Amino acid sequence: MIAFEYVEPESLEEVLALLEQHGEDAKVLAGGTGLINLMKQRLVQPAYLIGLRQLARSPELAEIRPNGGLTIGALCSHRTIETSALIQHRLPLLATTFRHVASVRIRTAATLGGSLAHADPNQDPPPALLVLDARIRIQSRHGAREIELGDFFVDYYETALEPEELITTVVIPPQPADTGTAFLKFLPQTHDDYATIAVAALVSLDGDTIAQARIALGAAAATPLRARAVETALQGQAPTPQVIHAAAALVAEEVDPLADFRGSVEYKRDMAVVFTQRAIEQAVTHARGASGNV
Amino acid sequence: MASLASVGQPAGHVEGPSKVTGQARYTADIRLPGLLYGKCLRSPFPHARIVSIDTSQAKALAGVHAVITGAELPDRRIGRFFLDKPVLARDVVRFVGEKVVAVAAESMDIAEEALTRIAVEYEALPAVFDPVEAMQEDAPRVHADTSTYTHPPVPDFVHPGDDRLYPDIPNVVSQVFYTHGDIEAGFAQAAREFTHTFTIPPVHQGYIEPHASVVQIEPDGKVNLWISNKTPFVARAQFAAALGVAEDRVCVNTAPIGGDFGGKGSLMDGVVCYHLAAAAGRPVKMVMSYTEELLAGNPRHPAVITLRTGVDANGRIVARKARLVFSCGAYSAFTPLHTVHGSVHAAGPYRMPNVEIEVFRVYTNTVPAGHMRAPGAPQIVFGVESHMDLIAQELGLDPLEFRLRNTLIEGDAAPLGEKWKKIRCKETLEAAAKEAKWGAEKTANRGRGIGMYDREPGAFGPSSATLSIAADATLTLMTGAADTGTGSYTILQQVVAEELQVPLESVRVVQGSTDSAPWEVGAGGSRLTHMAGQATLAAVQRLKEGLTAFAARHMETPSEQVAYRAGEFVNTNGQHLALPTLMAALAGREELPLRYTGEYVAEDPMDVTSFCAQIAEVEVDPATGQVTLQKLTTAHDVGTVLNPLTHQGQVEGGAIQGVGHALTEHLIVQDGAVTNVHLGDYKLPTSMDIPELKTVLVESDAGPAPYAGKAIGEHSNVAVPAAVANAVFDAVGVRLMDLPVTAEKVYTALREKTARSRTMRRGNS
Amino acid sequence: MKSIQLRVNGQAVERDVADNTLLIDFLRNGLDLTGTKEGCSVGVCGACTVLLDGQPVSSCLTLAVTADGCEVTTIEGLTEGDRLHPLQKAFIDYGGFQCGICTPGQIMSAKALLDENPHPSKDEIQSWMMGNLCRCTGYYKIIESIQAVADGKVST
Ligand SMILES: Cc1cc2nc3c(=O)[nH]c(=O)nc-3n(C[C@H](O)[C@H](O)[C@H](O)COP(=O)(O)OP(=O)(O)OC[C@H]3O[C@@H](n4cnc5c(N)ncnc54)[C@H](O)[C@@H]3O)c2cc1C
Ligand code: FES
């Protein structure tokens, strides 16, 4: 392992001050499951590592709170989100999605903030959070800002986060009525793998028509993405098999997958269509049986 | 035979307590005063000339104690059979991952940092990666001159073939022919002929313990070696030869092995580790990272397999010609034999009077290949059993029916002429078919497929074991074999307990170092239950004889009138003498403990084999190509099962390795370099990836191991890939000619099939 | 260098560690607790699993400094004197290991499972144990071993 200096401030203010002071030379350490691996491979070589462990006492960073929708602290672990009664009740989509990440052992350590800032396009939480229209609160010494998650992912392992900024909270707005959701992670190899393609779908119905649809994909491009054309094609339509099939086909134009050992560009594109269709179908089914929960 | 008390009972591993409590010290766990950590800089080029190496910056780093390059070492090549591999590259590197410079430092971090400060200048050379291309006249030569490379004679336990070593074909290490009958006459009888070619990529053994070595040099020069190697005595011989010293100057110490599967039979980093320890004047430990394992371990040989088969009008096979091309990578040093001996299975367990198998091992600029569980067999059996289904399909026969027409039956000679007794091939296949409900109704996109294999128990090399009895009558069996996790120590414990009719717990089994244990080949080739088992039996026999003589003297009875029975001696007068009493009486008079060594060499070639029939049931998602293995039936023709618990453990573990080989595992090699270099990218099956497993044992009473046992370690992994590929064909009608059976390949094949049938329909209209 | 105080297997430990020392190396080299094994070094195999305040973590991805103030439990902490933990006994009796290299990690993960859910179903065991690779057993007997403890079939 490379050499660095580890600091573990007691307060958010101190963390922000250190980030400001060291800029590019510093990295914050949350669960470490992403960062330590990158450091072992010498892909990231911070001189200062700022441990966020002590901030777990701060409710803002560590709690899940109802607030019209929900706010989730950036330091909440995947396991906390997966097992939270509040989330299972209000946003079952998130519980399902986080349960699909890696193994229990990784989920115990890995945090929500880390899962976003890490920005590996193959990760599972981003598409689910995208269909929930999540916003993220970012703070630096100069203040706080809140941006849409869709604007956060810039490129492969690249986000809109400035070196001196920290993610504090993820805000999930209230979801429309009669909404159903689905998260599908295509795992043609082993169960501990990253997705070959991942699709999250949210559909809300107004009687027999789709009032709103949100579709997002992971492992489909250099960043997680919203499939806007698919969403538009569904809007205001009755969710018939033909409509869903035709809408899902449009995702082929929206994805821009990277070839790797999980699949070629063509295969991932085709699978994006298959799983988009399946995710919409599932979300519609859930919406039909929905009791107001997402 | 009297009823068996220990043998045949399930028994947990004798070394269990040390392993489940974390007390067992594997090689990587060894700690010594003054220990340094070694690491190697490896080649980024598949083939290049080393122009210069600058190690000055590394040497200057605080905490670095030795930096060595190939040029500084004696020009001595190492290997298990062919001595063709330099300890560190000299002048030329031949694969991505070849060791070029070695460093020893106070900590692993410092050693790694030192590697980043070494500058090596290379000049790239033309490289060749594909073994078939490497055999062409215009191919780059991986080794410019092999004339100085040495090797021992081909050992006689290997199936006799026409062996040509370094023949005059580019890059070919060995060309071997196995023939039986008259191949031309055979094909002349054929009503139809079929030829197919299959490709199998390299796979890693996947043991969770990466290779580790520790070397400590004593003040008088004696070398202590700890190494993840399953054959300590063979390792000692190779290590001493590599150092240029006598064998008694080396002691290979014991440490448990964290998984072998054929991959832990080489010296790996042992010799570099020695040179670092010598240069630094301190003991050195080297532990490969898993990235190094995947990049530069000793994976299973990739292969290109072409099979041509002639079948008569009744669907009976009359001739088989096989051409097997194995890439051995840049060096041949990691295999104990000149060829890939699984090649003898290219005819399968079928009656075929005329056979010709031609096998090549070929140098390429890729990671050197080694052995893995049933070396060569899974590659070949994937070809053979897929080929069987392809032929059955052409003949319009059910795959089971076609096999039943051709399987060996009692009295048949095997394809290469072996005369097996108690042939249970058909019975095993039928048992599998029954359990798997072959022929039963299937829902859409479900399919079943068969794979078959046979393998005889290992019988090579001598085995020996020493049984000692102490003053308090405790029994200790010392073996020089390493238990790689298969449970062989437990089997040996059971043999002793059985023969002496004492409780299992009263027998200890210890592994001795090469200084303390009697000579033993060690684990490999499914030989330990048979060979070490027989040696143990012989040791018990000697102990019984020796103690009977002492007992007779003590009881003042002629030896012939004294018998041993369950912990005591009884004479014809009805007098009893308990073992502890005898031992107590011997204390002070004899040198205790008493030691009895048993030796065993199998005189005759094996006259039994074990058949294995496997049936996979899969479900294919036609929209994605995803293959889900629902159920796997594995039927085995076994001898006496000495320990049902560990026997079943071998069946299960092997089967799941087969599942990995079938569906997910392959080293992805691009431009000669392995690209999936961590365990997140090399996909081993997890607890969520296992099918419903049904095991059927077809027991017989003919085996060379004690109590008529056979071997089981290298059976259940072999035919799974073929069974899965055949099942996929049965499910959705697409045939894969290469491994692994990935969703994308199935999906692509399905699309091509649909496109073809559309064109045909258009053509017909 | 940082000074850390923690409890390891119930014992108070106070040590100086380099900032970049991983928990696995601290345990193995610093405390000579070599029962914790290193396989993949990237969080996949689970051989290095230890419990940090009762929760399973990969010690290969955890810095020793972040265990400051915590309770660490390793495989060595499971035995009480000579008495094996029921999971340890079950792994022997039910064939839950072969080479044993993955076993400390398997048992620590299984312990975390049973601590949280004393009577898991077979499916729950399979999915919880997914992060612990075993190349020897094919998992069937690992699952059986854990099931046996959950079913109260193992006494020590
Ligand atoms: C074996 C393994 C398997 C995995 N499988 C999956 C999978 O199947 N699906 C999946 O989605 N993911 C998977 N992952 C990735 C895992 O989800 C990420 O590593 C994890 O989410 C990162 O979170 P962390 O808390 O550990 O972040 P860290 O590793 O601590 O940090 C990651 C990055 O985020 C930054 N960061 C952390 N917190 C903040 C914050 N609050 N504000 C700003 N920056 C921050 C860090 O500086 C660093 O750059 C896997 C990882 C491993 C090791
Ligand atoms: S060594 Fe830590 S998870 Fe594999």
Ligand code: FES
């Ligand atoms: S027992 Fe060997 S890897 Fe699990």
